Amino acid sequence: MIGLSAVYLLAGVIFGAIAMMSAVDRGNPKRWINALFWGLFAASFLVGDVLGDLGNGVLVLAMVVLAGFVGLGIGSPATTNTATRRQSALSFGNKLFVVALTIPFVTLIGSLSFNAITIGGRPLIDPAQTTLIAFALSVIVAIVLARVMLRQKVPAALDEGRRLLDLLGWASLLPQMLAALGAVFALAGLGTAVGDLAAQAIPADNRLAAVAAYTIGMAVFTAIMGNAFAAFPVMTAGIGLPLIVMRYGGDPTIMSAIGMLSGFCGTLTTPMAANFNLVPVALLGIEDRYAVIKAQIPTAIVLLAVNTVLMYALVFR
Numbered sequence: 001m002i003g004l005s006a007v008y009l010l011a012g013v014i015f016g017a018i019a020m021m022s023a024v025d026r027g028n029p030k031r032w033i034n035a036l037f038w039g040l041f042a043a044s045f046l047v048g049d050v051l052g053d054l055g056n057g058v059l060v061l062a063m064v065v066l067a068g069f070v071g072l073g074i075g076s077p078a079t080t081n082t083a084t085r086r087q088s089a090l091s092f093g094n095k096l097f098v099v100a101l102t103i104p105f106v107t108l109i110g111s112l113s114f115n116a117i118t119i120g121g122r123p124l125i126d127p128a129q130t131t132l133i134a135f136a137l138s139v140i141v142a143i144v145l146a147r148v149m150l151r152q153k154v155p156a157a158l159d160e161g162r163r164l165l166d167l168l169g170w171a172s173l174l175p176q177m178l179a180a181l182g183a184v185f186a187l188a189g190l191g192t193a194v195g196d197l198a199a200q201a202i203p204a205d206n207r208l209a210a211v212a213a214y215t216i217g218m219a220v221f222t223a224i225m226g227n228a229f230a231a232f233p234v235m236t237a238g239i240g241l242p243l244i245v246m247r248y249g250g251d252p253t254i255m256s257a258i259g260m261l262s263g264f265c266g267t268l269t270t271p272m273a274a275n276f277n278l279v280p281v282a283l284l285g286i287e288d289r290y291a292v293i294k295a296q297i298p299t300a301i302v303l304l305a306v307n308t309v310l311m312y313a314l315v316f317r
Contacts, residue, residue, distance in 0.1 A: 003126035007136045012045030018162045022075060030073030034166070037066045041173070060177075067170035074166045077159040082285070088150070095149060102142040103135070110134025167282040171274040178227040178272065185234050194238030202243065208312055210243040215308045218259050219266035219300070226272025228263030235259070250315040258311040265304040268296035 015038050022028065023035035040063050048056055066072070080088070089096065111134050114125040125133055143157045165172055194217070202209045217239060221231035240259060244250040267273045270293070277292050286292075 001122065001126055002124060002133060004129050004132065007129070007132055008045040008048070010136055010140075012042045014158070014161070015039075015042035015045065017158055018042075018165060021077070021158065021162055022166075025075040025077070027076030028073045028166075030071065031075065033066055033070050034072050034075065037063055037072060037170075038165070040066075063170075063173075072166070072169045075162065077163045077166070079156070079159045079163050092150060099142050099146045099149065102145055103138040106138035106141050107131065107134045110137055164279070164282065168274060168278060171278055174226050174272060174274045178225045178230045181225065181230060183230075183233065185230075192238065194234060207244075207248050207316060210239065210248065211312045211315065212308055214239045214244060214255070214259060215262035215304060215311060218263040219269075219304050222263040222266030223270040223272070226267075226270055226274070228260055228267055231263050231266070232256075232260060235263075244315060248316060251317070254315045255311065258307050258315070262304055262307045262311075265300040265307065268300040268303075269293060 019035045019037075019039035019042055022031055022038060025031050025034075028034060040059050043051075044056060044059055051059065110125075111131045114130040114134060115123065115127055117124045146152055146157070147154065202213055214235060217235045218228065218231050221235055222228045225231055236256065236259065240255050241252070244255050245252050267276055271277055271290065277296075278289065280286075280292050281289050288294075
């Protein structure tokens with residue numbers, strides 16, 4: 001059965017390759033620091049289960065020391081310059097979107113179909129991880145498609161990946177780290193504490209207040225954590241389930257769906273969501289690193305208000 005270990009192996013190999021490429025990049029004055037940082041990250045995927053909780057904790061602390069006290073450098077990967085990329089974009093035109101859209105398309109198809117693939121009556125793909133495995137497969141398909149359609153060299157994907165990682169540095173790991181932190185908060189009982197405070201502050205018969213507390217809380221906590229998946233277990237355990245579902249009889253499916261959308265409104269407003277709000281700045285070379293966030297804040301506020309109204313109108317039906 002193909003499970004999460006296959007995805008971890010793929011990620012570990014990729015980051016291991018980036019670590020080795022960083023080590024031989026003499027154009028980076030901190031090449032050995034970059035190599036060690038990404039090598040440690042690769043090790044977390046490749047041998048994380050062997051290291052255990054303590055070993056992984058030490059590994060993360062070592063990465064924090066490297067990034068926080070020593071700092072990562074910017075290398076000189078063998079990639080194209082701005083003029084070449086602009087010319088390539090003009091040459092290929094809308095064909096570039098085929099490669100980009102391959103990832104969500106293959107992920108969707110795999111998520112819907114992998115459960116039906118069996119060998120000897122047993123599923124080929126772990127039913128609990130179909131979406132993540134489909135996503136990993138979509139990345140491979142997109143890289144191969146880019147190689148064929150755009151006539152790129154074989155190492156181009158790794159070179160471009162390393163260029164972006166050098167530009168973003170440790171911030172590129174924020175989504176994963178913050179999602180893990182959200183799980184830790186949930187296990188530590190933060191959701192229960194939030195629920196106790198909400199129960200005291202929200203009037204017993206005010207459904208709108210409960211809904212607003214949940215949607216706004218999802219957005220605010222997501223902005224703090226940088227990841228809606230980190231906010232979801234805390235806010236759902238604290239407000240969503242005990243108040244909206246159990247006290248007022250709301251539909252948990254509708255609550256969860258709109259609750260996640262509310263969390264994404266917070267994603268639009270925070271630099272903690274580095275993959276959404278800092279990557280475009282790095283890609284486009286924008287001088288104001290918060291330009292994307294400033295442009296998104298009005299949309300986030302409107303969407304949050306709409307989500308609150310939608311949940312109140314739909315969740316109790």
